[in-house]
Amino acid sequence: MDNEVFRSFNAVPGVCAAQVDARGVVVKASQQLYRRLGCHPDDLRGRYFMDVVRRDGLRGETIIVMVESEQERRPETTGGGTKKILTKMDSRILEGVAAGVSTAKLAVMVDLSRGGVEYHVTNLLRKLRAPNRTSLVSKAYAEGILEAGTWPPKVVPDFVK
Numbered sequence: 001m002d003n004e005v006f007r008s009f010n011a012v013p014g015v016c017a018a019q020v021d022a023r024g025v026v027v028k029a030s031q032q033l034y035r036r037l038g039c040h041p042d043d044l045r046g047r048y049f050m051d052v053v054r055r056d057g058l059r060g061e062t063i064i065v066m067v068e069s070e071q072e073r074r075p076e077t078t079g080g081g082t083k084k085i086l087t088k089m090d091s092r093i094l095e096g097v098a099a100g101v102s103t104a105k106l107a108v109m110v111d112l113s114r115g116g117v118e119y120h121v122t123n124l125l126r127k128l129r130a131p132n133r134t135s136l137v138s139k140a141y142a143e144g145i146l147e148a149g150t151w152p153p154k155v156v157p158d159f160v161k
Contacts, residue, residue, distance in 0.1 A: 017029065018052075023142075025049070026044050026048075026049050029045075084158070084161045086155060088160060089110065090120055090123065090124055091159070091160050094124055094140060094155055095153050098137045098146055103118060121136075128140060144156060
């Protein structure tokens with residue numbers, strides 16, 4: 001998404017604007033929209049836009065919605081269209097987090113210190129734009145990074161560098 005276009009809408013007084021991904025989940029929104037809803041930006045990000053409109057009483061208002069293309073959301077694509085975003089260690093850490101393994105036990109399993117595990121978890125949170133471990137696992141499943149219906153959780157090999 002061209003950030004200049006979004007910023008131009010954000011600068012116009014009284015205009016509520018939201019950028020959503022291809023699934024309709026809010027990626028970012030204008031300050032006017034946050035103020036109109038009376039919420040913090042973190043409360044809106046990650047929610048389905050239509051849920052925001054229905055539940056938060058935005059009926060009858062003009063809101064500009066920009067949809068983020070898959071290409072923009074996944075810039076590091078391979079020929080097959082999947083994003084190679086994880087190192088082998090990241091994938092092992094993500095699988096452990098998804099399985100509910102504690103940091104201390106995970107550190108022993110992957111031969112890292114607890115701080116090393118936390119470092120990789122922090123990087124995963126940043127890469128997937130997740131605020132916490134629960135959201136990290138949820139987003140990993142939603143993005144198809146973790147295989148659905150398998151236990152223990154496994155990262156799809158197409159996402160590993």
